[in-house]
Amino acid sequence: MSSSFPRASLSTAPRHDLNRREFFGAAGLGLAGLGWLASPAIAGQLARQQKRVLMIFLNGGMSQFESWDPKPGRHTGGPFQAIPTSIPGYHISELMPKMATRLHKHTAVIRSIETSNSDHKDVTLYAGKPVVAGLKMPSIGSMLARELADPVSPVPHHVMFSNYLGASYYESAGFYGSQWDPINIQPGDVPAKPPFKIRDSLVRLAPEANRLPPGMTDVEHIHRESLRERLTRGFVAGRERDEVLLGHNAAYARVRGLMDSARLFDIEQETQATRDAYGPTPFGKQTLVARRLIEAGVPFVRVNRGWWDHHGQNFEFHQEMVPELDHVMSTLLDDLASRGLLEDTLVVTFSEMGRTPSINNNMGRDHFSRMSVTLSGCGIKPGVVYGETDADGNQIAKNPVNLNEFFATIFQAVGIDHQRERIAPDGRPVPLTAYDTQPVREVLA
Amino acid sequence: MADTPAWKIASVCDDMICRLWDVESGKLIRELAGHALRTPYDLVSKLYAAAFSRDGKWLATVDQAGHALVWEVATGRKLADVHAPYFYTHDTNGHTYGGIRTVDFSLDGQTLALGGNLAGDTSTITGSKSLIQFYEWQTGKQSAECQAGGDFFYERVKYHHEGKWLLAAGGAGNGAKLVLVDLANQSLLAEAKLPSPVFDIALAENSETCFTVGRGKICQWSITR
Numbered sequence: 322m323s324s325s326f327p328r329a330s331l332s333t334a335p336r337h338d339l340n341r342r343e344f345f346g347a348a349g350l351g352l353a354g355l356g357w358l359a360s361p362a363i364a365g366q367l368a369r370q371q372k373r374v375l376m377i378f379l380n381g382g383m384s385q386f387e388s389w390d391p392k393p394g395r396h397t398g399g400p401f402q403a404i405p406t407s408i409p410g411y412h413i414s415e416l417m418p419k420m421a422t423r424l425h426k427h428t429a430v431i432r433s434i435e436t437s438n439s440d441h442k443d444v445t446l447y448a449g450k451p452v453v454a455g456l457k458m459p460s461i462g463s464m465l466a467r468e469l470a471d472p473v474s475p476v477p478h479h480v481m482f483s484n485y486l487g488a489s490y491y492e493s494a495g496f497y498g499s500q501w502d503p504i505n506i507q508p509g510d511v512p513a514k515p516p517f518k519i520r521d522s523l524v525r526l527a528p529e530a531n532r533l534p535p536g537m538t539d540v541e542h543i544h545r546e547s548l549r550e551r552l553t554r555g556f557v558a559g560r561e562r563d564e565v566l567l568g569h570n571a572a573y574a575r576v577r578g579l580m581d582s583a584r585l586f587d588i589e590q591e592t593q594a595t596r597d598a599y600g601p602t603p604f605g606k607q608t609l610v611a612r613r614l615i616e617a618g619v620p621f622v623r624v625n626r627g628w629w630d631h632h633g634q635n636f637e638f639h640q641e642m643v644p645e646l647d648h649v650m651s652t653l654l655d656d657l658a659s660r661g662l663l664e665d666t667l668v669v670t671f672s673e674m675g676r677t678p679s680i681n682n683n684m685g686r687d688h689f690s691r692m693s694v695t696l697s698g699c700g701i702k703p704g705v706v707y708g709e710t711d712a713d714g715n716q717i718a719k720n721p722v723n724l725n726e727f728f729a730t731i732f733q734a735v736g737i738d739h740q741r742e743r744i745a746p747d748g749r750p751v752p753l754t755a756y757d758t759q760p761v762r763e764v765l766a
Numbered sequence: 767m768a769d770t771p772a773w774k775i776a777s778v779c780d781d782m783i784c785r786l787w788d789v790e791s792g793k794l795i796r797e798l799a800g801h802a803l804r805t806p807y808d809l810v811s812k813l814y815a816a817a818f819s820r821d822g823k824w825l826a827t828v829d830q831a832g833h834a835l836v837w838e839v840a841t842g843r844k845l846a847d848v849h850a851p852y853f854y855t856h857d858t859n860g861h862t863y864g865g866i867r868t869v870d871f872s873l874d875g876q877t878l879a880l881g882g883n884l885a886g887d888t889s890t891i892t893g894s895k896s897l898i899q900f901y902e903w904q905t906g907k908q909s910a911e912c913q914a915g916g917d918f919f920y921e922r923v924k925y926h927h928e929g930k931w932l933l934a935a936g937g938a939g940n941g942a943k944l945v946l947v948d949l950a951n952q953s954l955l956a957e958a959k960l961p962s963p964v965f966d967i968a969l970a971e972n973s974e975t976c977f978t979v980g981r982g983k984i985c986q987w988s989i990t991r
Contacts, residue, residue: 602809641861
C-alpha cells in the first residue's frame, strides 16, 4: 500500500529504529514511569485484588416503574403487572422474568436513589459536581479505572461503548489526566434520510484506534509514535507533578497497546453458543465484548444502552427495551458466574435519572430525580432490596441514598476506601467521595 | 380491533398474531400468523392494527417493522406482504422508532392507506413527522404519499364512505390533530385541534360525523363542507 507518510521524513536516527517488541516494551515502561504508578505499594496491592467493574448505563433515564420498582394497580403504575422474584416478598416488572429468577443469587437492588438531577446531563457520573472550585473532577468510571488499574496489565484500563448521545454522557478523568479517560467506542453513523438500512457497520464493537489511518503502515506509525513520545518526554521534564500533562504520553502509548489488544474486541473468538446467548442486538454484542475485556483484566468497562427518554409512548418503548435488558443482564451474570469472574467483578446498572410517576398525555413519563439501581457480584450481599418509595412512587419513603453514598458503596464493594484522597495539581487533596460519606452497608457482603 | 358487517372481529396482539372471532358465538375462527416476531435488530416487534376491506373479503394487518400483510378472510391465506420501509426507523443502538400504526382499505379494496410517522423519534414530543402512504397491495407498489399534518404520528386513518377523502388523526403534546386528506392531491382539506392524542376514531356511515377517543375523552365531530 502506498503511503503519504514516508518513513524517511519521520526519523532516521538508529535509536528510533525499534522493532515492534522493543517498542511495546518501551511503551510499557513509559507508562509505568509516568504518574499512575506514583505509589508502587498501592499499585501492587490493587494488582493483587484484581477487582473490576462493569457498568450498564441506561442513557436517557429508564423508568423504575417498568423495571425494579413497579406500582401495579396504582394510577401511576402503567399497564404492566408485577411478578414475584426469587427474593421473598419482592416483585419487579413482568418485563423482567429472567432477572426475577436470579435476583437472590448475585444482586442487590436500591430503590431509593435521589440524584438531585432531572435532566440529560452527565453530572450524575460526577456525583452531581463535575467541577469543584474550578477543578475538573473525574467521573466515577475514571476514578474506578485509576483505583483498580493493574500496573502490569497491557490491556486498556477504561473502555466505554458509547451510543448516539455519547458526548452528553462522557466520562472524563478531569484533573486525573487523560490517561484515565475512556477509550470511547463510538457507534456507526445512521443514514440521515430514510429508508434506513440494516447495516453491520452500525454496531461498532472495537475502537477506531484499532485501525491505522488510511495510507499509514504499522512501521510508520511506530516510528511516528516513537518521535512523539521522545519530544513529549523532553517537554514534560521538570513538570512531573502535572498529571494532566503526564497523562498525554500514557494515553498515546495506550493507542499502540490497544492495537495489540484487538483480539479482545473480537467476539468471533467466542463460541457460537456464547454469541447466541448474548444475542444479536448491538447491546448484546457490546456486552459480550465488555465481558471479554473484563476477563482480560480491564478494570472498568461501561456499556451504554439507550435511548430511554420516553416522553411519549413510554410503555411501548419499555416493552421493547426492558426485556432486552433483562435478557442481556441475566446472560452476563450467568456468564461471569460460570467463569468464576463474578466474585471479582461488580456489575452496576445505573442511569442519569428516573421517570416521573405521572403519565403524561402522550403516554409518556418525564424526567424524575429518583430512580432504582442494581449492584451484582463482587462485594455485594445478594438478595437485598434496600430503600422504598411510597405507594405511588412519588417520594422516597425509606432509606434514601444520594449519589455519593451510592458511589461509596461501589468503591467499598471492590475493596477501595471511598475516602481515599488523590492530590490535585494545585496540591488540594480530593477524596473519591465527599467527606463523611457513608456507603450503604446493608448491601455490602 | 377491526370489525366487518359479516359479524367478524379481528384482534391484534403483542404476540404478533391476528385473531379472527365470530361475534355471535364469541368463538375464535382462526389465527393469522405471518408477521416477524422481532424487528430487524432482533427486538420485540409490535402488531399495531387491522382493517377489513369493505366487502369483508380481505383483511390487512400492519406491524412496527413496516410490513402490511393482506389475508384472505375466508381461508386465512396470506395474499401479500407489502413492505413500506419509510415507517420503520432505528437509532445506533438498534432502538426501534416508528412503525405502521394504522391501515385502511380503499373502497375498491385495491389500495391500502398506511399511517404512522417518517424518520422520527416517537418517544419525544416533537420528534417525528406525520406520514400517510398509499400502496397497491396486489403489486406492492406505492402510489401516493401525504406528509402533511405535523410533528407527530398518525394513529388512525379511515376512508370516506364514497372515497372522497381520508380522515386521519394523531398527535402529541399540543399538536394532536384530526385532519381530512384530499385523496386527489394528497393535501389537507381541513384540520382541527384535538384535546389529547388519539387512540382511535370512528367514522359514521355517511361520513358526516366522527368520534375521536383519547386519554379520558371521547369527542364527537361534525364534518361539513
